Amino acid sequence: MRRKLIAGNWKMNGSLAANAVLLNGIKGELGQPTCTVTVCVPAPYLAQCRAELAGSPVAWGGQDVSIHDSGAYTGEISGGMLADFGARYVIVGHSERRTYHGETNELVAQKALCALRAGLVPIVCVGESLAERESNQTAAVVGAQIDAVLTRLDPKDLAKTVIAYEPVWAIGTGKTATPQMAQDVHAMLRAKLAEKSAEAAELVQILYGGSMKPDNAKELLAMPDIDGGLIGGASLKAADFLAIVRAA
Ligand SMILES: O=C[C@H](O)COP(=O)(O)O
Numbered sequence: 001m002r003r004k005l006i007a008g009n010w011k012m013n014g015s016l017a018a019n020a021v022l023l024n025g026i027k028g029e030l031g032q033p034t035c036t037v038t039v040c041v042p043a044p045y046l047a048q049c050r051a052e053l054a055g056s057p058v059a060w061g062g063q064d065v066s067i068h069d070s071g072a073y074t075g076e077i078s079g080g081m082l083a084d085f086g087a088r089y090v091i092v093g094h095s096e097r098r099t100y101h102g103e104t105n106e107l108v109a110q111k112a113l114c115a116l117r118a119g120l121v122p123i124v125c126v127g128e129s130l131a132e133r134e135s136n137q138t139a140a141v142v143g144a145q146i147d148a149v150l151t152r153l154d155p156k157d158l159a160k161t162v163i164a165y166e167p168v169w170a171i172g173t174g175k176t177a178t179p180q181m182a183q184d185v186h187a188m189l190r191a192k193l194a195e196k197s198a199e200a201a202e203l204v205q206i207l208y209g210g211s212m213k214p215d216n217a218k219e220l221l222a223m224p225d226i227d228g229g230l231i232g233g234a235s236l237k238a239a240d241f242l243a244i245v246r247a248a
Contacts, residue, residue, distance in 0.1 A: 004035035004221065004248040005162060005205045005228035007123060008235025009063065009091060012042060019045055023052040025238025033057055035228065035248040038089050039235065040123070043077050046085035054086065061089030061120070064097060067110045079118025090115045091230070093145070094125045095168045105148035112149055116157045123162045123207070123230065124149055126189070130169035138167075139188055146192050155197035163189060163206045164230040170210025172232060179219045179226070182208045186225035214243035221248050 014022075019041070030037070038059040041049055049060035066076035082090055092115060093108030103111075108124065115122035126145040128138045146163070153161065165185050167177050177185075186206045194201035208220050209230030220226055228248060234240040 002203065002205055002227045005207060006035055006037050006241075006245045006248050007061075007089065007091075007162075007164075007207065007228065007230050008039040008241055009094070009209070009230055009232050010039060010041045010045075010235060011063070011096070011232060013236055014042060014045055016045075016048060019048055020052070022236065022238055023049070023058075026058060026241060027053070027056050029238065029242050030057060030245065033245055033248075035245060037245055040089060040091050043082075046082065046087060050086045059088040061087045061091070061123075063091045063094065065090045065092060065111050065115050065118070065120070065122075067107065067114050069114075079115050079120055082120060083118050087120060089121045089123055089162070091123045091125060091164075095127055095166060095171060099168075105145050108145070109148040109152040112161060113152050113157070116153070116160060121160060121162055123164050125164045125166050125209070125230070127166040127168050127171075127210070133167065133169065138185060142185060142189065143192060146189055150192065150196045153196075155200045158193065158197055159200040159203045161204060163193075163204060164209050165189060165206060166209035166230060168210075172211070174211050176211045176213075176216050176220070177208070179223050182220060183223040183225055186223070190225050212244060214240050214247070217244040217247035 040061045062082045065079045092111040097103045112122040128141040132141045205227035207228040207230045212229040
């Protein structure tokens with residue numbers, strides 16, 4: 001049985017003062033969760049997470065990683081740097097990076113590999129746009145996104161990877177995929193993973209992301225191939241994030 005993972009993606013939100021309130025709110029009420037919990041924060045706040053969360057059940061991570069280890073790459077952050085601050089996870093290929101920064105399937109796959117090399121767990125995001133869903137291209141688009149990762153990773157690395165299915169039309173819109181819609185794509189993804197390695201396919205956590213909230217989390221998380229959530233907006237309020245953790 002796969003352990004559930006609830007990951008908060010703060011995106012480009014936060015301040016030292018606001019983060020302190022949020023992190024203390026989460027820590028104070030969390031107790032001993034039965035699922036794994038992490039927050040993925042803007043890089044400048046990794047040190048704050050390390051100071052506030054070390055020794056707690058909450059892990060922390062980044063939102064992007066460079067494909068380079070070091071050197072003249074202004075603005076880039078390496079996996080080693082994230083690991084230096086105790087990060088355990090890093091999101092790669094979020095649709096906002098694909099859309100606003102032109103990240104391709106191949107680049108995302110390289111980033112996943114670099115994260116693994118640095119000892120981090122990549123949370124690889126895949127998902128289709130509304131136009132793609134409406135023209136019945138979901139399986140083709142998501143399939144191509146995952147295929148790039150499967151080409152790069154060997155079964156051992158694959159088993160250490162997390163996948164997040166995030167339909168772009170559900171992100172920050174309040175529209176959620178129905179549990180069955182999400183389950184169908186998750187099952188398709190797991191079948192793809194199994195073509196590479198049946199063992200890895202059983203181990204990989206496949207998260208759902210896209211307007212997951214306290215009032216819909218339970219139903220989504222009850223589906224057999226939904227192993228957790230990648231939470232945007234609701235991860236910025238301690239009460240909402242904790243409610244989703246409890247639903248898991
Ligand atoms: O990474 C998180 C997703 O983009 C979901 O964001 P959301 O929960 O605000 O829809």
